[in-house]
Amino acid sequence: MAHALIETTESDGHVHITLANEEKPNPINAQLQKELNSVLGDLENDESVRVVSITGQGSSFAVGADISEMHGWLQNKEWDELMRFLRSGQELMSRISDLPVPTLASINGYALGGGLELALACDLRFASRSATVGFPEINLGMIPGWGGTQRLPNVVGQSTAKDILLTGRHIDSESALEMGLIDRVTADDQLDETVDDYAATIVEKPSHTTRYMLDAVEASKTDSTEMGLSHELMCDMFASFPAETTDRVESFMDRS
Template sequence: MSDWETITLEQEGGVATLTVDRPDRLNALNVDTLEAIEEALKQAENDEARAVVLTGAGDDAFVAGADISYMQDLSTPEAQAYAELGHRVADKIETFPAPVIAAINGYAFGGGCELALACDLRVASESAIIGQTEIDLGIIPGWGGTQRLPRLVGDEVARRLIFFGERIDAQDAHEHGLVGEIVAGDQLDDHVSQLAADLAAKPHYAMAAAKEALNQSHETTQQAGLRYERRLWSGMFGTHDQREGMEAFLEDREPEFE
């Protein structure tokens, strides 16, 4: 357990579960909470977590967004600093050297949607409501939504969601490709825990390399990405997990990865 006031971090069996714990504010993200998430992710990485689950406390919200009462009177330099903090957190999720699963258990608006977009996998409860709602506040997504959302749902859908500030239910989010699957609310925690445990049992270095290569596909040309993949693929050979995985396959047994 952690000592932060606005989040909790629990680690078990290689899985780190990071919960935004401000249910009275629908888990809205203020500066303290963002800084705590950033610190918790660093701790989980130092502890060599093999999978991370990101979720929100309570029954109503994943993360309902950034703290509007804090943002209301920000100057441009202050807004820039707040944007940079949100981007650091989202980037840390996106580049964390293990899979990160968003367990979307309720409202995921604005910055909350953007944190979910930075995760590798998104699982929504049937009651989840998701949206990039910033336009109705007189602003735009500022923590990566304009860049990550089109890559998931396509340009036209992303423009509609951002231009109209539309809030969509879990079924529409799934049809658009914004979430990978939907489960009943009372099954969400168990289902995501099993997903995370399955991922944590995979070979750690190969999983980190797979995530790195996939992320690279968004950052460069296909040919440069293919060269990057070849280097990562070749670097797996000679590792314990590569030898163990192939020996186990040939011997028809379960592998024992590091």
């Protein structure tokens, strides 16, 4: 389907998703949720996809939920509509988090509220030096509702997460890097190249191994260490079955 708010391109197994709202700084409204779900549906069924990156057009990655859309529901006490919107946002972020390929957030400007939740749903976060992140929801009397209160502590720890959420402050890229919220910071004009180079590195790895690797790491969030080790063992065995693994091991031995 044609998308009004998203542009997608593909190069050698790397799918680029660009949030491209010409009128606003990429708020995540119901239309964008629908379009992202459509793109994800295509990606989930395409075995040629090896890595996915998400960025924003212009000076913003994404500024979060579209407050103008939520305003009417709050004024009219349309709680069912608000609940539907929040639940669909949670499901969207979980769908991104559950993609069986590495996902890279390329934060080119503001990533606030739901925009930062979108970045946290990705496996890794790259940011331009001028990028700004944060969760300002508390200033509106709200809390992040698309997984921010759950994923943020997993990335930066409980205390730092509470500090970010309770103050609602904006955080520059260097500070975000120091606290582990961002994985890499680049010059503004080098962000795209840095993400592309990293994606190219991932594409070179055996795709079946990256899938099992991600699965094993995700298990560490919910499983006990004992269960996690069992899950790791299972993933390691499954990763060893394909002929590509045998071929790579044999190639390594030939070079030894």
